[in-house]
Amino acid sequence: MQDLQQQLAFIVEMDRLKAVYRQTTVKDDKGRFENSAEHSWHIAVMAHVFAPMIAEPVDIHRACLMLLLHDIVEIDAGDTFAFASAADIASKADKESEAADRLFGLLPDSQASDFRTLWQEYEDAESADARFAKAMDCLLPLIQNMNNEGGSWRRHQVSRSKVVARNKYLEHSAPKLWEYALEQIDIALDKGWLQEG
Amino acid sequence: MQDLQQQLAFIVEMDRLKAVYRQTTVKDDKGRFENSAEHSWHIAVMAHVFAPMIAEPVDIHRACLMLLLHDIVEIDAGDTFAFASAADIASKADKESEAADRLFGLLPDSQASDFRTLWQEYEDAESADARFAKAMDCLLPLIQNMNNEGGSWRRHQVSRSKVVARNKYLEHSAPKLWEYALEQIDIALDKGWLQEG
Ligand SMILES: [Ca+2]
Numbered sequence: 001m002q003d004l005q006q007q008l009a010f011i012v013e014m015d016r017l018k019a020v021y022r023q024t025t026v027k028d029d030k031g032r033f034e035n036s037a038e039h040s041w042h043i044a045v046m047a048h049v050f051a052p053m054i055a056e057p058v059d060i061h062r063a064c065l066m067l068l069l070h071d072i073v074e075i076d077a078g079d080t081f082a083f084a085s086a087a088d089i090a091s092k093a094d095k096e097s098e099a100a101d102r103l104f105g106l107l108p109d110s111q112a113s114d115f116r117t118l119w120q121e122y123e124d125a126e127s128a129d130a131r132f133a134k135a136m137d138c139l140l141p142l143i144q145n146m147n148n149e150g151g152s153w154r155r156h157q158v159s160r161s162k163v164v165a166r167n168k169y170l171e172h173s174a175p176k177l178w179e180y181a182l183e184q185i186d187i188a189l190d191k192g193w194l195q196e197g
Numbered sequence: 198m199q200d201l202q203q204q205l206a207f208i209v210e211m212d213r214l215k216a217v218y219r220q221t222t223v224k225d226d227k228g229r230f231e232n233s234a235e236h237s238w239h240i241a242v243m244a245h246v247f248a249p250m251i252a253e254p255v256d257i258h259r260a261c262l263m264l265l266l267h268d269i270v271e272i273d274a275g276d277t278f279a280f281a282s283a284a285d286i287a288s289k290a291d292k293e294s295e296a297a298d299r300l301f302g303l304l305p306d307s308q309a310s311d312f313r314t315l316w317q318e319y320e321d322a323e324s325a326d327a328r329f330a331k332a333m334d335c336l337l338p339l340i341q342n343m344n345n346e347g348g349s350w351r352r353h354q355v356s357r358s359k360v361v362a363r364n365k366y367l368e369h370s371a372p373k374l375w376e377y378a379l380e381q382i383d384i385a386l387d388k389g390w391l392q393e394g
Contacts, residue, residue: 004377007246011337012344014242018235019226029216029232038215041238045211045265049204049308061258068242111246140208147209180201 003108010106020074023081023152024144036071043067043136053174056128066122066133073099083158135169146184150193159197160189200305207303217271220278220349221341233268240264240333250371255329263319263330270296280355332366343381347390356394357386
């Protein structure tokens with residue numbers, strides 16, 4: 001029963017990710033801000049849709065579980081905007097690592113360790129599974145911003161080169177999607193949704 | 198490029214699940230109603246947490262994908278409360294089947310067919326994978342209602358036997374969780390959160 005109580009505590013704690021809001025908006029829900037729980041669902045679905053585009057060996061199940069878990073640290077650390085200041089991004093890694101210790105630590109030991117390790121692999125972005133997962137997490141906001149007339153890029157005056165850098169995981173992971181992302185970024189620049197530079 | 202355009206159309210359409218609200222509430226977000234996208238994320242995470250409890254052979258990846266996709270039909274058909282009237286539940290199956298045709302039909306043919314088939318398997322609830330997935334979808338609202346002083350059960354005066362029937366998939370799929378669910382249902386009855394009968 002001890003394991004079950006720990007698992008239940010983790011599951012109940014996960015509810016709080018529904019209260020962490022991001023910079024992206026939901027067009028079909030009155031333009032309200034998107035939360036990290038529904039975002040995590042969306043990228044997990046997207047990973048399955050784009051699985052046939054992957055150009056290197058990827059275990060889609062592992063990538064999917066990374067995507068489901070990767071944002072839970074925001075329950076403690078909050079969401080850091082992808083194009084936040086260098087100082088904010090620097091303090092993010094430590095806060096998120098502490099959050100991962102606490103949150104995965106709610107689970108029974110072996111599960112805590114497995115999930116924490118998978119979360120770290122995602123953060124490190126060095127394996128093919130993690131690269132593909134990261135690519136999905138970065139590509140969705142691009143698709144959403146293109147559908148929201150520039151969305152968070154425009155509100156925060158983000159520059160072209162930052163969006164290119166952010167989507168770099170696509171280059172080796174899914175070259176066709178990388179090509180698509182670059183085209184979209186050019187369109188956004190033309191429309192004034194992204195800044196030069 | 199044709200496939201990519203279809204996949205993008207599907208992914209953009211999925212955004213609308215974030216605007217479909219359920220009867221469950223999010224305690225940590227001012228008690229607002231929960232939407233079906235964040236619910237789908239939560240049960241997919243939960244399926245991985247409870248995977249070690251499964252008592253029959255289950256492919257957790259297939260079960261997870263079922264959970265990620267099972268509610269998307271609500272984009273067209275809306276959410277039907279689990280304990281709605283018999284008439285509402287009867288009209289639900291047809292509406293959802295049409296919705297599945299339209300929504301999965303946005304995808305390239307072979308993907309449309311694979312996802313539609315997986316969705317149907319979930320609905321039929323006859324395979325071990327589908328039973329486990331269904332069990333997760335039904336158990337989470339129980340956990341949430343127990344944490345919300347009866348939540349949607351209490352607001353809609355739901356009876357004990359309906360909640361027992363709804364959680365029946367647990368019995369063979371994860372007997373320890375079934376035992377837990379029955380205990381919680383008894384507690385809810387004692388507290389007056391569920392009605393006798
Ligand atoms: Ca449902």
